[in-house]
Amino acid sequence: MRAGTEAGVLKVTARADGLRAGTAKARTTPSRSMALTEPAAFTPDHPAPPNHPLADASYSGRPDTLPAAMLDDDPATGWSNAFSKAATALLPAFSGARAEDWVSVDYGRTRTFDRAEISFTLSTIHSLPASVEAAVWDGTRYVPVEGVSVTWATASDEPTVITFDAVRGSRLRLTLTSGYPGETRGAVRITKLEVPGS
């Protein structure tokens, strides 16, 4: 029972039909907090700082073909935009290649870019892209590189080398155009993306 905050005497009278009223008095004191559980220690939940380099892509075809697979030093894993949409009541199954996608790597600091080595997978559903365009983030926007030269690999998972005039920036983006857009064989897969330099 709580009755104000001052110490004193509390008088309680009970009445009931057919019974004599009874009265009790109790001395009251201010109650202390009765919290018995230690409060949880909260700390600010800032998001964890991202690990650099950090890979990204405009699209990934499956949960196990995400951009990080380009940087994991595992030749068995790769980013891919190959997908397969199961048939629905209205639409047939569909797996035609997307016409264009980009992949990017954020280094989290300014560095020099003049070259990238891209290991594309060749398979029944993956082929070399028709073109690769590179752009470097200058802090405000992606600026297309100049003086581009591409040496295409001739075997699966061998590096295709793109070189260009050296430029400073923090991120590299590669825009990949499918060699066979709309066809099942036109998807693009990258098992390894190396960007030499510092």
Ligand SMILES: [Ca+2]
């Ligand atoms: Ca890999």
